[in-house]
Amino acid sequence: MAPSVEAAVRFEGVTVERGGVLILDQVSATVPKGSCTAIIGPNGSGKTTLLLALLGEIDYQGHIIVRCNESTPRIGYVPQRLHFDRGMPLTVSEFLAMGFQKHPLWFGVAGVFRQQARERLAQVKAEHVLDRQIGALSGGELQRVLLALALQQEPDLLVLDEPSAGVDFQGELVFCEVLDDLRRQKGFTLLMVSHDLATVTHHATHVICLNRRVAAEGPPRHTLTNENLTAIFGMHMGLVNSRSMPDDRAQCSAPCCQEHVDA
Numbered sequence: 001m002a003p004s005v006e007a008a009v010r011f012e013g014v015t016v017e018r019g020g021v022l023i024l025d026q027v028s029a030t031v032p033k034g035s036c037t038a039i040i041g042p043n044g045s046g047k048t049t050l051l052l053a054l055l056g057e058i059d060y061q062g063h064i065i066v067r068c069n070e071s072t073p074r075i076g077y078v079p080q081r082l083h084f085d086r087g088m089p090l091t092v093s094e095f096l097a098m099g100f101q102k103h104p105l106w107f108g109v110a111g112v113f114r115q116q117a118r119e120r121l122a123q124v125k126a127e128h129v130l131d132r133q134i135g136a137l138s139g140g141e142l143q144r145v146l147l148a149l150a151l152q153q154e155p156d157l158l159v160l161d162e163p164s165a166g167v168d169f170q171g172e173l174v175f176c177e178v179l180d181d182l183r184r185q186k187g188f189t190l191l192m193v194s195h196d197l198a199t200v201t202h203h204a205t206h207v208i209c210l211n212r213r214v215a216a217e218g219p220p221r222h223t224l225t226n227e228n229l230t231a232i233f234g235m236h237m238g239l240v241n242s243r244s245m246p247d248d249r250a251q252c253s254a255p256c257c258q259e260h261v262d263a
């Protein structure tokens with residue numbers, strides 16, 4: 001990668017050992033500012049572990065540098081799963097107001113927070129679930145509510161762990177389109193873990209191939225080659241056709257992608 005690339009995140013020699021097992025080994029990679037960066041790799045290759053290290057949830061050796069315009073970067077996170085009591089008597093508007101409203105929720109959600117919740121849900125095309133019970137949402141609806149929650153803090157960096165897990169094809173398409181639109185409008189950097197090579201092919205502008213170490217990194221059309229995928233996943237992946245990949249220049253304003261396409 002060109003050294004001139006402006007990085008939103010820089011991983012430098014990140015090493016993680018848990019329970020005596022080496023999970024990440026000297027991982028160095030860049031998440032270009034404004035990019036949609038996908039981390040791909042087989043099960044157990046350390047993808048979630050790298051996100052947890054970035055979020056400060058686990059100890060690691062090495063350095064993780066997050067750069068943004070503010071002194072304290074705002075990082076939004078949408079987890080792979082949310083474990084909660086599905087019988088919990090909480091509506092989506094109450095769930096979204098929880099972090100903001102000072103007076104107890106049993107007095108009802110104040111008009112201003114209800115309106116904020118409605119606007120956030122509209123951004124993720126899920127306005128219709130405003131008054132639904134949180135435990136009654138489908139997997140795809142809950143995922144969009146969690147995205148609305150992450151967007152409430154106006155993040156500089158949005159981190160998603162497997163956005164397509166448990167979502168049908170149509171739901172995934174809508175979710176990815178919503179994310180693409182939001183990223184362009186708001187200018188945040190998106191970092192996601194994904195198992196879905198079709199999603200990565202169509203939406204990512206930068207790819208980090210991880211298998212305890214970084215096996216390859218760069219724009220999709222240069223990274224998702226049969227040679228790289230065979231090396232990482234250990235089998236031939238017939239899914240990727242370079243003609244179906246996005247025009248990197250149209251998708252991403254990050255200098256690395258511009259340079260690669262211009263070259």
Ligand SMILES: Nc1ncnc2c1ncn2[C@@H]1O[C@H](COP(=O)(O)OP(=O)(O)OP(=O)(O)O)[C@@H](O)[C@H]1O
Nearest residue numbers: 018019021023041042043044045046047048049050
């Ligand atoms: N607390 C822990 N103690 C020991 N090993 C752990 C711990 N947490 C994770 N691991 C191991 O670290 C490895 C990487 O896990 P991680 O969840 O980061 O992989 P992943 O690439 O996200 O996998 P998947 O694609 O299956 O979600 C796995 O082998 C896992 O068993």
